[in-house]
Amino acid sequence: MPKRMQDLPEEYLTHQRALARAIGERLRLRRTILDLTQEHLRARLELAHVYVSRTQYSRIENGDTLPSADQLIALRMILGVSFDWLLLGSEDSEKQLSKRG
Template sequence: MEFGERVKAVRTGAGLTQEQFASRLGVTRQAVSNWENGRNLPDIEVVIAISQTFGVSLDELILGGEDMTRKTGEQNDMADKLIRDGSEGRWMRMSLTMSIVGAVLIVVAAVLAVVAEISVSYVDASGMLHEDFWLVPVSYACAAAGVLVVLANFVAQLRRRKRLTGSYGPLGR
């Protein structure tokens, strides 16, 4: 039994119309119709709400109940969606972290460049030059590292998009 059929069985078992079922879950009737007809799948929060509201175990709702083992070649659409969503969440967190690290490195580079520009260099009484010479190369290194991290993140996103969709997006066909 597909996920949509399980949702429909829960709804009809409770004696509810799609409209009433949707109202209890805080979604639209069209969303319920799409789930039942296999056109769309709900988010995990909604699946949990269905489980709690109608007293159905998550195993039964997601995996299909008593016989939860997959037959060869049989797909479990909801379980696959949950796996994809988890993978997507991890990917998004990693991508966000890379973007933040790159941005921080670029900001640090800019701050070091400004400090190098306004720092005072002088020659003391013994003829020794005093200056913060290390600021400029460290600034360049931070800028280069920041740009590399942001560029690596961009390339990784393009490769992931290519792997998932078969194209690099609207311009990359």
């Protein structure tokens, strides 16, 4: 664990891990609905000038790390979802997602 993370409260770290897992699950769900491989999605990210290694993207989908702001913006556009759904999994956005899929 990086030194700067060692002094953070456990509740914060637990919340961050849970958020990363939830976002990763939603990314994987939407990617599979759109019938995209991780490699295809990474290629689309590169077209948006957002560069993510294969390992880094896998870590995001597995919930090991949170995506950065530029990655979230590009993923939202590529996957055709709202920030609410991507970050919070809101119900209204899930209804919209099933209509687009």
